[in-house]
Amino acid sequence: MEPLQALRKIFQEAGELSSADELLHLIVTRVKEATHSDVCSIYLADEERDDWVLVATEGLSGEAIGSVRMRTGEGLVGYICKHQSLLNLEDGSKHPNYRYFPETGEEHFAGFLGVPVISFRRVIGVLVIQSYETRCFSAEEEAFLITIAAQLAGPLKTVLSQEKLAALTTEDSNDQIKVQGIKGSAGISIGKVHFLAPFNDLATVKDERCQHPDDEIIRFREALEDVKLEVQSGGDKLASSVPQDVHALFGVYLMMLDNDMIVKQTEERIHEGFTAASALRQTIDSHAQEFERMDDAYLRARAEDIRHIGARIYARMSAHHHIIDVPDEPVILVSKLLSITEIAQFPPDKLAGIVCMEGSSLSHTAVLANALGVTAVMGIGDIPRSKIDQQLAVMDGYRAQVIFNASEPLQLEYRRLIEQERKLVRGLEKLKELPAETTDHHRINLYANTGLLADISPGLERGAEGVGLYRSEIPFMLHDTFPTEDEQTQVYREVLQAYAPRSVYMRTLDIGGDKALPYFGFTEENPYLGWRGIRFTLDNGSIFLTQIRALLRASIGINNMKIMLPMVSRVEEVDAFRVLLDDALTQLREEGVEVKRPSIGIMIEVPSAMMILEQLAKRVDFISIGSNDLTQYLLAVDRNNPKVSSLYNFLNPAVICSIHRIVRIAHQHRLKVSLCGEMAADPAAVLLLIGMGIDTLSMSAFNLPKIKWVIRTISRTRAETLLTKVLALESEDSIREVLEAELIQAGLAGLIRAGS
Ligand code: PEP
Ligand code: MG
Numbered sequence: 001m002e003p004l005q006a007l008r009k010i011f012q013e014a015g016e017l018s019s020a021d022e023l024l025h026l027i028v029t030r031v032k033e034a035t036h037s038d039v040c041s042i043y044l045a046d047e048e049r050d051d052w053v054l055v056a057t058e059g060l061s062g063e064a065i066g067s068v069r070m071r072t073g074e075g076l077v078g079y080i081c082k083h084q085s086l087l088n089l090e091d092g093s094k095h096p097n098y099r100y101f102p103e104t105g106e107e108h109f110a111g112f113l114g115v116p117v118i119s120f121r122r123v124i125g126v127l128v129i130q131s132y133e134t135r136c137f138s139a140e141e142e143a144f145l146i147t148i149a150a151q152l153a154g155p156l157k158t159v160l161s162q163e164k165l166a167a168l169t170t171e172d173s174n175d176q177i178k179v180q181g182i183k184g185s186a187g188i189s190i191g192k193v194h195f196l197a198p199f200n201d202l203a204t205v206k207d208e209r210c211q212h213p214d215d216e217i218i219r220f221r222e223a224l225e226d227v228k229l230e231v232q233s234g235g236d237k238l239a240s241s242v243p244q245d246v247h248a249l250f251g252v253y254l255m256m257l258d259n260d261m262i263v264k265q266t267e268e269r270i271h272e273g274f275t276a277a278s279a280l281r282q283t284i285d286s287h288a289q290e291f292e293r294m295d296d297a298y299l300r301a302r303a304e305d306i307r308h309i310g311a312r313i314y315a316r317m318s319a320h321h322h323i324i325d326v327p328d329e330p331v332i333l334v335s336k337l338l339s340i341t342e343i344a345q346f347p348p349d350k351l352a353g354i355v356c357m358e359g360s361s362l363s364h365t366a367v368l369a370n371a372l373g374v375t376a377v378m379g380i381g382d383i384p385r386s387k388i389d390q391q392l393a394v395m396d397g398y399r400a401q402v403i404f405n406a407s408e409p410l411q412l413e414y415r416r417l418i419e420q421e422r423k424l425v426r427g428l429e430k431l432k433e434l435p436a437e438t439t440d441h442h443r444i445n446l447y448a449n450t451g452l453l454a455d456i457s458p459g460l461e462r463g464a465e466g467v468g469l470y471r472s473e474i475p476f477m478l479h480d481t482f483p484t485e486d487e488q489t490q491v492y493r494e495v496l497q498a499y500a501p502r503s504v505y506m507r508t509l510d511i512g513g514d515k516a517l518p519y520f521g522f523t524e525e526n527p528y529l530g531w532r533g534i535r536f537t538l539d540n541g542s543i544f545l546t547q548i549r550a551l552l553r554a555s556i557g558i559n560n561m562k563i564m565l566p567m568v569s570r571v572e573e574v575d576a577f578r579v580l581l582d583d584a585l586t587q588l589r590e591e592g593v594e595v596k597r598p599s600i601g602i603m604i605e606v607p608s609a610m611m612i613l614e615q616l617a618k619r620v621d622f623i624s625i626g627s628n629d630l631t632q633y634l635l636a637v638d639r640n641n642p643k644v645s646s647l648y649n650f651l652n653p654a655v656i657c658s659i660h661r662i663v664r665i666a667h668q669h670r671l672k673v674s675l676c677g678e679m680a681a682d683p684a685a686v687l688l689l690i691g692m693g694i695d696t697l698s699m700s701a702f703n704l705p706k707i708k709w710v711i712r713t714i715s716r717t718r719a720e721t722l723l724t725k726v727l728a729l730e731s732e733d734s735i736r737e738v739l740e741a742e743l744i745q746a747g748l749a750g751l752i753r754a755g756s
Helices: 003-014 018-034 075-083 139-161 162-171 213-236 244-258 260-271 277-294 297-317 340-344 364-372 408-429 453-461 473-477 485-499 533-539 541-554 570-589 607-611 615-619 627-635 653-668 683-692 702-715 716-725 732-745 750-755
Strands: 037-046 053-060 086-089 110-120 121-133 177-180 182-186 188-195 331-335 351-356 375-378 394-397 399-406 446-448 466-471 504-507 561-565 599-604 621-624 672-675 696-699
Touching: 003 018, 018 037, 018 053, 018 121, 018 139, 037 139, 053 075, 075 086, 075 110, 075 121, 075 340, 075 453, 110 139, 121 139, 121 533, 162 364, 182 351, 182 364, 188 351, 188 408, 213 244, 213 260, 213 277, 213 297, 213 340, 244 260, 244 297, 244 340, 244 364, 260 277, 260 351, 260 615, 277 297, 297 340, 331 394, 340 364, 351 364, 351 394, 364 375, 394 408, 408 702, 408 750, 446 453, 446 561, 446 702, 453 485, 453 653, 453 702, 466 485, 485 504, 485 541, 533 541, 541 561, 541 570, 561 570, 561 621, 570 599, 599 607, 607 615, 607 653, 615 653, 621 653, 627 653, 653 672, 653 683, 653 716, 653 732, 683 702, 683 750, 696 702, 702 750, 716 732, 732 750
Parallel strands: 188 331, 331 351, 351 375, 446 466, 446 696, 466 504, 504 561, 561 599, 599 621, 621 672, 672 696
Antiparallel strands: 037 053, 037 121, 086 110, 110 121, 177 399, 182 375, 188 394, 394 399
């Protein structure tokens, strides 16, 4: 069999499996088959024990799984790991490194071919085939196994990263299990696991026909009404604990429950003869899949809401609904997916954390957890209930890690961190009313990034002095069609009013790249180098003009708005925008609406804009550095691509040197400079930005207090010295090391964890 054919078969069958050991078993079975060998085995790294363990075999005795272990350099497998190269031996037992394990029964086998499985330059395991016959494997067989090992590195890495190994090789449910998930809500927590078993899974409902459609309709409608009441009461319970805009999420659920698409289509399917459950499953599937197909991550995450709604209605219909017992002490809730209504059934003081086996950081579950200040980790993958329920777990929301059945010393360490964090938060609250000023009295403006109306109040509550980046594409992304001028005017005005008289930097539509509009699809070979930001809006003049008019109208009588252009890469773009702005102002004047001309600025996100900054500077009133895109384009790294994302680092010397240059040139032209990418929220990077003399930092509201603390702790002179030192360094690691040493010395050690 060709390697590709064998691989295709493995990947096809793997889709149907639900556990890591099934996957490992599938691999050894199929590889043994395809190579016509007598044994195929996989060894994987066990980092906890610092050795290599046999995790699957077809041909050796099954009892050896989990018990045959070798250190690096020990035995043939250890030899392969140490030298990172394959071994092809006509008789393995003759090799000087051979070590005999009686439990394997391998004395029957002579021929041995082992290849390392390498992921991102690190050996993570070894794939071995063996034969009864005394013979070397052929060059073709070698090539086959190398190809298979290279392709399986990804899946095997996943097995390892979820540390299923511990669960695989032991039946002892008290073993510590550490899992890596996706960030949901920051924080550190410790508590007993409260496992919420999913109700009967709607996804497993088969297409069944019914006898009495009218009865099914009644069942469906009653369930729908019950869920509406449930959502309503969930919302009421949390009304005083979360900001109004997060509370509005419950309204979104209610709207979905009233949505014709769900109600009507389900009822139509019942009339076609399906049971209520089958009809509901079909409707929910088709809507959720529509969202799941979308490129935009935010919209994709909305599929979760639809599935939650479906699950709730189904639970009510199948009478599996039960009132959740509220525990006496704070617990870590663990489930496959948790909806906001399920979370609302727990008083916030009884929630130590939230862990979902599925889900993303953009889910409303994560939004609610953030608003409640509850640590949340999403997408950890399947874990059997029996191994974790009622056991103690610790959560590190900063690193998106959960450790179930945590050992005593680990618990102690985490309790110490929790105490440290409590002190940090208490200290930060006191800073709210104080200015962001260095110890030698240099003032820096601290602004919030927003895009959702839901983000307005957290910014104000945390002392934001304005909005440094309003991502106007977000309201566009939440619509079904391009929002009208009036609709846009209304949304923009709400933000401007909420912050007045503080400044709001409205960025014009920045779609393209990873941000797509569901109603204006286009595919590109290379979207990040394609129709993005100002390129898109200038080519779609009427959309742009409508937005500019809406922005101008929204600011009438408030006058705190500035307009900022994304993805500028050439002077002609700014000139073309100025013509459009003039047109919009003239039009409005002719319509009898007098509007003041706002300040205009550009984002520096593309290297070419940085190189022609002098020419651009003559045309604008301010500069804002988009460090996310600038880093990606300078380093040619897509940070959403897992193969290269580890190379994405804004502390790279090239990025630091570029930002320093931008600030210098802007100041020479007497322009204020802000920075509004993620870098603005990194305490270590902020030390450098203070040293460069940055005027404004804009970040998500959550990060404002800690960055204010950094600014108020250091002097500008000290930051300048640090900058000089860092500009002479050549690697990202050495730069971070110097900056973190400075944070520790300044008494800001607690922020190193929070910033990472
Ligand atoms: C940036 O690129 O740094 C930025 C703030 O813009 P966005 O993240 O919205 O692309
Ligand atoms: Mg950007």
